[in-house]
Amino acid sequence: MRGNDEGAVRRRDVLAAGAVAGSAALLGGAGLSGTAVAADGGGETAAEPVTVITPSDKRYPDVVRGWNQRWVASPEKVCLAETTAQVTRVVQQAVSAGKRLTVRGGGHCWEDFVFNSEVRVILDMTKMNRVYYDPKMNAIAVEAGAELLNVYERMYRTWGVVVPAGMCFQVGAGGHVSGGGWGLLCRPLGLVVDHLHGVEVVTVDADGVARAKVATRDPKDPHHDLWWAHTGGGGGNFGVITRFWFRSPTAKGSDPTALLPQPPAEVLLSAISWPWQQMTKERFKRLVKNFGDWHAKHLGSGTPNDHLVSMLSLNHKSNGYIGLVTQADATAPGAEKVLDDFLTAVTAGLGIEHEPLSVHMGELPAMPEFVKPRKMPWLQAARYLGTTNPTLNDPSLNGDFKSAYYRTAMPDPHIDRFYQQLTRDDVGNSTASVMLSSFGGQVNAVAPDATAAPHRKAAYKAAWMIWWTDRADEAKCLKWIREFFHGVYAETGGVPVPNEVTDGCYVNYPDVDLSDPVYNKSNVPWYTLYYKDGYPRLQRVKAKYDPHDVFRHKQSVQLPKS
Structure with a gap:
């Protein structure tokens, strides 16, 4: 073409x-x-x-x-x-x-x-x-x-x-x-x-x-x-x-x-971390709650907070650290204050000092030089964040992934499960983590049915990830991520059903376990987790443009039942 x-x-x-x-x-x-x-x-x-x-x-x-x-x-x-x-x-x-x-x-x-x-x-x-x-x-x-x-x-x-x-x-x-x-x-x-x-x-x-x-x-x-x-x-x-x-x-x-x-001519980048050795259960709960609460409070668009996006990497304790990377438009009025207010809100009541982000974690590179926020041209920042993580550039890795959207600060039972799984002593994989990342702002300004991306009311997104090289480690890694993810949502059938707290899953992070009744015990099918109320319309498009179901995979849109 x-x-x-x-x-x-x-x-x-x-x-x-x-x-x-x-x-x-x-x-x-x-x-x-x-x-x-x-x-x-x-x-x-x-x-x-x-x-x-x-x-x-x-x-x-x-x-x-x-x-x-x-x-x-x-x-x-x-x-x-x-x-x-x-x-x-x-x-x-x-x-x-x-x-x-x-x-x-x-x-x-x-x-x-x-x-x-x-x-x-x-x-x-x-x-x-x-x-x-x-x-x-x-x-x-x-x-x-x-x-x-x-x-x-x-x-x-x-x-x-x-x-x-x-x-x-x-x-x-x-x-x-x-x-x-x-x-x-x-x-x-x-x-x-x-x-x-x-x-x-x-x-x-x-x-x-x-x-x-x-x-x-x-x-x-x-x-x-x-x-x-x-x-x-x-x-x-x-x-x-x-x-x-x-x-x-x-x-x-x-x-x-x-x-x-x-894009902004320049961005402010901040990268900080906290050692697991000092991260008690109460401190962990405070950090996760603060992050979710800030995003729930600033879900709507049209404020200076639109110019800030952040990622909180909740790593298994074998990584050694939990990390927070934040990017803000350095050219927006009061950019430094917006970033400082965000960091103050996320660390409120934590009781420990942050350190440089000195090890790579999940999809984030080590960024020790950004422990104090630094300005960087936007394109250079995009290249830096996108290319410098060795995990993303390692062609030998196997992986498994899961996702969830949140509309509110994370409930205590969910956080308790997070802490339990991230501090397990029988897991020693430093790549095992969950990334919480910003949603809202201008995403929220578009109606849920205006596009086929329906999670417009979500405040932030969670992405589970784990990698391994030796095929012998696969069963153990899959066991950990499945027990973690489906355990967090045990009260709603093992998946983050759309409700007042959670809002389904991200289709670009496909997860075939959502289709398996062994793991999804809810009455909400995988396609509702991905597409919510838009699925019937997608099925009509399927019937019109692919009536023979030529284009298909394990979780492809299904033809309407006659």
Whole structure:
């Protein structure tokens, strides 16, 4: 897929090489027999061959796995597409041959939705990574294979603008955006999908033919519901995303520098920690309660607190420390006071002095030089936070992850369970942790049903994580994270059901245990935890654009029951 000038620029330098977008689309075309291929062309040469890697190719071991080494596939081939026409052709061939096909973007899918034993053909989006201004759409186009840091680099250096997407540098646009897209600019700028103008998707119609469709934010667009489904409906549900177009709803004119928000020129970074040796149960409870209470009190938008985002890393005691990293817009009026007031509120009554954040923890790097808040250019800060954590850059790790949204300060029974699990003596894995991260602000300013990202009333998000290298450690690690997560929510059937305290789970942190009655004993199904009241609408989109359930995985949107 390319823009209007794509035939002329196909061989120009592309933005990013390597593994890109996260949990993208999945295909399984048994029973379909369509042979035609329909695409939007856009100056493409449909007959141009697709790069194909087979098991005899030395590159094969590298292209059949993603970031999480738990999941490795053994497909017949991996196809690297460069255009929408090529994507359409690969999809059609897989459907016509009855071959199960999955799509790899950034490779950050936390479950086996892409790399599994059933896949026969993997569609690799690595080459589709351009970021450019599209005058026809009057929007900045981002191909589905573009890595987030490269998106930031291109947008900011060229036009001085940004989309408020995620922190990890090598996460790809395709899966990240379609799942709603949390990031460090969420409180001042909202979610990335709040700036999504359009999306191009290759779908398989009722006649078995693969076709590329463009869907936009315009309510009069006949494909508007397809756009809506990609504002939080998750990857792997409706088709193969080939590109997005970004333009804020309030943007005027056709100047690319005015189509999206500008990030702050500088940010204030703060990184502090507390040693577990001094963290009594009461101090732990005070810290967690303070963090949640601040976010619940400042859930709404329109105050100076919109300009602050924070992450509290609650690590297992074998890490040695609990850490807090905070970023604030250094150019906002009273920025230093906003940050100081936040740190005062979070540490109130703690009774121990903080220390430098001297070890990496979860998805955060060691940042000892930021024990006193320091100013840093925004793009440099984004690169620093996204690339310097050895855990995120270690290609040998296996991992498991879970999530929950909170609307209030964490209740005492939940905190008690946190403390119990994080101080267990039979666990010695220093990567075991839960990250509490900011929500609210401008996220809260958008109606829950305006996009398919429904958790707009949440104050903060919790992400469980644990990594291991030796496969022999897998059972022990899974036992810990499952006992922890499902134990916290024992009173609501083992999951964070939407209620006055909790608000479900984040679809971009997929967790197949939510579908398992062994772990989810509530009467709330996995799809309600992810999508809340929006699931029936997603099912209608599924029925219209993927009536044969070609695009599917273990937790894909299901066709409505007839």
